[in-house]
Amino acid sequence: MKEELFVSGRNIPNIDPFLKIWHWQIPLYLFLGGLAAGILFFAGYFVVRGKEKEMQTAVKWAPLLAPIALVLGLGALFWDLKHKLYFWQLYTTIRLESPMGWGAWTLMIITPLSLIWVASYMKEIFPWWDWKFKLLDKFEAFVIKYRVPLAWVMMIYAIILGVYTGILLSAFNARPLWNTSILGPLFLVSGFSTGLAATIWMSKDAAERKVLSQIDLVFIFVEIFLIIHLFMGFLAGSETSIEAANLFLGGPFTVSFWVFVVLLGLVFPAVLETLEIWGFHVPKWLPAVLILFGGLMFRFIMVEAGQITRYLY
């Protein structure tokens, strides 16, 4: 028998026996950030490709969700801070080494960008819309004129935001489950997939849905591929990595991960989307809801399980 016991009065709330510093706010934010990144990327992508007419939902309607998701996500982040009145300190420094510093600045840029994007389509979405001020009308005309460069900037920032949601976790050496560079691309792909799912759900045009489903299928397959690689990497790694993987391979997160994230959140919606592309009737909300639910579960599980994993000494 080998054991290690804490015998002092150490029983610090949220630290002992397992770390639980980050609660629901962080995974919710990671989900909303990924969702917004996905929506904004494809809005920009279809404008750059000149498919504005064919992909109306992706370009005009779905981006309405992005600023809402980002503001809710920022709200969750703010809620999570324990020294809330000092939050402005984030914006008095630029710390290139700190992923959270990068994230704070990225959000500071992409949230206004998403608002500008939505504003430039307000008159197309709501024909009765009136800006009331001449200056705003001029600004709208300026944005519409430079929409393609704006789309490029938004796509780049959407990728940074999507990757950042993974890097936020992967930068922590101390938590072996998170400390893998595959988390950046994995969260990016998963976020893009949830963004596509939300757009598919909103779209009333079957032809648009078909294109989005085809793209989403590619992302789902890449995501499954990255998950397999994640576990291959862990199992070929050190003792701490193997222990991290074992949480999902017989450990307490086995059912929640493989059933809810992989089967219900990836495999099942992929099958449904394939059936829809083949012409079978599938309710459009079903695969979308499953993907969104899987994406949310994935982030909750990764944040909670990651905090349990640690170095052994």
Added chain:
Amino acid sequence: MRYAMAIDTKKCVGCGDCVVACQTENNVPHGYCRDWIVERVDGTYPSLSLEFRSERCNHCDNSPCVRCCPTGASHIVDGGVVLVTPHKCIGCGACIESCPYDARYPHPEGHVDKCTFCIHRVEKGQNPACVDVCPTNCLHFGDLDDPNSAVSLALKDRKWKVLAPEAGTKPQLYFLT
């Protein structure tokens, strides 16, 4: 100058005096601690081995907490001591997640708190409170660059280990074994 501490696991009896001294000296809130004792039992009864370790922040040379801090509240001062400036800390918890030793905790006032090597005492030429109070004299503190400091002398002809060296943090608590 590089402050460090050597902890003699053969002399430590796990009394917890260092924990209480720290809580008193640094006004640590009730229910929290900046240092703690780990009792490690190895083997199978009746052949067991027991190790006591008085643990605290390792004041790492390559400190992940300082790297991940988005505001610069976590910083390193002269002598390699890792400190937190409360009025710069936003309480995001990144440094707590980043520490392989779980040496940091969220202070009830909101900011993050941790061992300071009692820098306010060290600056006056005194030892950290835990070192001065230890009844078995198992804690040795000082400057590693000074060959005659208590910590250098303690490390001179003893075997030692550091915790989780594979984490790459270059910790500065040396456990004499």
